[in-house]
Amino acid sequence: MQNINIPRVGQIVEGTVIKVEENTLYIDLNAMTEGKIHLDNYAKPSPNTFVGLISVGDPLKARIQKITDEPAQILLSRLPILEEEAFVQLEAAAKNNTILKSKVKKVEDKGLLLSIDIFEAFLPYSHLDYDLAKNKDQLRGKSLEVQLLEVSKRGRFHKIIASRKQIFEKARQDAYEARVKAREEELATIKTGDILKGQIEKIEDYAATVKFNHVAGLLRISQVSHYRIDKLVDVLTLGQEVEVKVIKKEGNRLDLSMKALIPTPYEVYSKQHHKGETVEGQVVQKLPFGIIVELARDVRGLLHQSEYSWNPNDNYDAFVKIGDTIKVGILSIDIKKEKIPLSRRVLLDNPWKGVTVKRGDIIKVPITSIERNMVIVNVQGADGIIKQDELSVNRISKIDEAFAVGDEVEAIVLNADHQTWTMELSIRRMKEKELRADFEKFMEQEQVDDSGTKLGELFEDKLKKK
Structure with a gap:
């Protein structure tokens, strides 16, 4: 004759499924009556139905939650067993520093309340990425990868502290190393004389930073234009795409120039004027040996005293003052040296x-x-x-x-x-x-x-x- 088990509340028992209904399983425990387990005591979250999920003859392990005489029944639950198994897994995860997936349930004053499996965990803001903490109010319902700092329990209460510190620090380090590698690879392809396109990333008083793919270079105020610039913000804007020439490469440093790709004022002037042409200019400076004449913006020529007049005794500079407009002839244009010698006497008749x-x-x-x-x-x-x-x-x-x-x-x-x-x-x-x-x-x-x-x-x- 088979021995009859006498079940007790809190006992862990094992049995065989003898009947499957939509909301209830019947388990043979070799006791005075079969055990029952309902959907809400099977798992969290509970399944919609047992039909198709469990079959007659399947073994099942559960904890006795309640025993009643009228009607005679033994109510079972798998939840304590699942909770214990899950807790053991969390302890192992904490010990092994395993990365787990969690979901943000609530945003609190000092941290986030997370859901990890069937447990709740607390993630202090001090262990959260700066960017995420800054936008913490948008995190509810979001998934986060975490590691566990502490997993403990006292009686029925569990204490689980989560952290993202190692995760985001590693991500930051990996990103940094990837940037360094990408920068070194890109820098290796750049050489002096190259012409590149980039974006203005930063503007300071005397220089701007131009960003390429992973490398940045320095564009000094003196290299933006051939003309004088008082403030870079007057000619450049953040995000502006610019074309620059690499004029110097020293180690990881790139010196850039925009004006190297633009014709100089003397080059522009030389295309518009030629040797022998009569032009007008403004007297801007008097020197012991001649007069400096501005022919166009930032284009100046020298009227040497020997070219004042055919008469060597003519003291022409005594008759003109700063700001006067005079007519002169172009003797030559040296674009490379940016020199334009001028003559007044070629416009005059030489009586001798x-x-x-x-x-x-x-x-x-x-x-x-x-x-x-x-x-x-x-x-x-x-x-x-x-x-x-x-x-x-x-x-x-x-x-x-x-x-x-x-x-x-x-x-x-x-x-x-x-x-x-x-x-x-x-x-x-x-x-x-x-x-x-x-x-x-x-x-x-x-x-x-x-x-x-x-x-x-x-x-x-x-x-x-x-």
Whole structure:
């Protein structure tokens, strides 16, 4: 005869399923009556039906929750066993630092209340990612991966403390290492002279940071434009796409330039103007050796003092002031050195270009002006002077009484310097030269004129002439 078990509340029993209903299982426990287990005591969450889930003959282990006489029944539950098994698994997970999946049930003041399997766990904000903690109110219902710091129980109460600290620190470290690797790989492909496209990531007073895929470079304010910039924020915006040239690569540092890809003001000017062209510019500076003329924005040329005028004695810079607009000719344009020599004299007629007379020539010239101690004459288009003591062999006290503008006089050239634009002539020395020539001619005859004319009488008329 088979022994009959006498069940007790709280006892763990094992039996065989003998009947399956939609909401109830009947278990043979070899006792005075069969055991029953309902859906809500089978699992959490409870299944919708036992039909199709459990079959007759399946073994089942459960805990006796209640025993009644009228009607005679033994009520069973699997929940305590499942809870114990789950708790043991959590203890192992805590010991092995296993990563578990959880769901946020509630957002509290000091942390999150999580659901892990059938248990509740607490996750302090100090062990939560900064970004998640910042947006904690949006976490309810979200899934989080966690590790367990503490799993313990006292009687029926369980204490489970969760953490994401190692998870997010490892994720942060992994992300950092991935960024470093990606940066090194990208940096290895970049070399000086490369032209890249990137986005403005940061703007400071004197430089901007340009971000490429994983690498960033420095764009200094002096490398943004060929023109002066006071504030970078006036010409650049965050997120703006820019094209830059790598002008220097030193270790992990990249120096970038936008202006290296833009024509310089001198290059632009050279395309619009050419050698020999007459242009206007503004006087911006006076130097001991010339004048600086601004021809366009940030384009300046030098008008050297030798190019003021054909007259080397012309002190042109004394007649112009800063801010004056003047006309000049372009002698050349050196784009590389950014130099544009200018000339004013090429725009003027050179009165000496047709002067061919030389020292000793005797020429006839018109008087163009009478000064206090000289007369000005026109010699092949250039000015020449005859000083007062060179006007006659006789002393002249008042020049305007002996000569008038328009008179044509004959004189000998004393000097004609094309470099200094100076020319002096003399009537007196021409007359003296003529007298010497006549005297020498007379002496060569070696005889006295038959007429008895004396030597003084012979030259008297010539000495009286101007």
